[in-house]
Amino acid sequence: MNAENEVQAAEDARYRAMTTNDLAALAALLGDDLLYTHSSAVTDTKASYLETLRSGKVKYLAAERDGVSVRAYGDTAVVHGHARIEAEINGERRSLDNMFVNVWTRRPAGWQMVHWASTAIPKR
Numbered sequence: 001m002n003a004e005n006e007v008q009a010a011e012d013a014r015y016r017a018m019t020t021n022d023l024a025a026l027a028a029l030l031g032d033d034l035l036y037t038h039s040s041a042v043t044d045t046k047a048s049y050l051e052t053l054r055s056g057k058v059k060y061l062a063a064e065r066d067g068v069s070v071r072a073y074g075d076t077a078v079v080h081g082h083a084r085i086e087a088e089i090n091g092e093r094r095s096l097d098n099m100f101v102n103v104w105t106r107r108p109a110g111w112q113m114v115h116w117a118s119t120a121i122p123k124r
Helices: 003-019 023-029 046-054
Strands: 030-037 043-045 058-073 076-089 092-107 110-120
Touching: 003 023, 003 058, 003 076, 003 092, 003 110, 023 030, 023 046, 023 110, 030 046, 043 046, 046 058
Parallel strands: 030 110
Antiparallel strands: 030 043, 058 076, 076 092, 092 110
């Protein structure tokens, strides 16, 4: 399997872990040095991101992606695409429609996501 396919499989596993609230699986896919910038411009570390999920402040209900491209550069890969996510945030159901870019790096434990940034698509 080439690096692009490996990262795509890791992305699929991450979305599956997010929507099933499998925090152990999700934690293994996230680098300890993760910076996660939400479309609201709030930035989390791995610890603070996982805590929002553990506490129930954020619960992912469903997610779908399209237009995804994965480009590998040695032990680093950049993923870009469109995500529609249904989530419950602070008890309020929200539909998120975002463009995103994230960065994965290959480590001894496998591919881990180290950066996420998303931008809300304005409603027309």
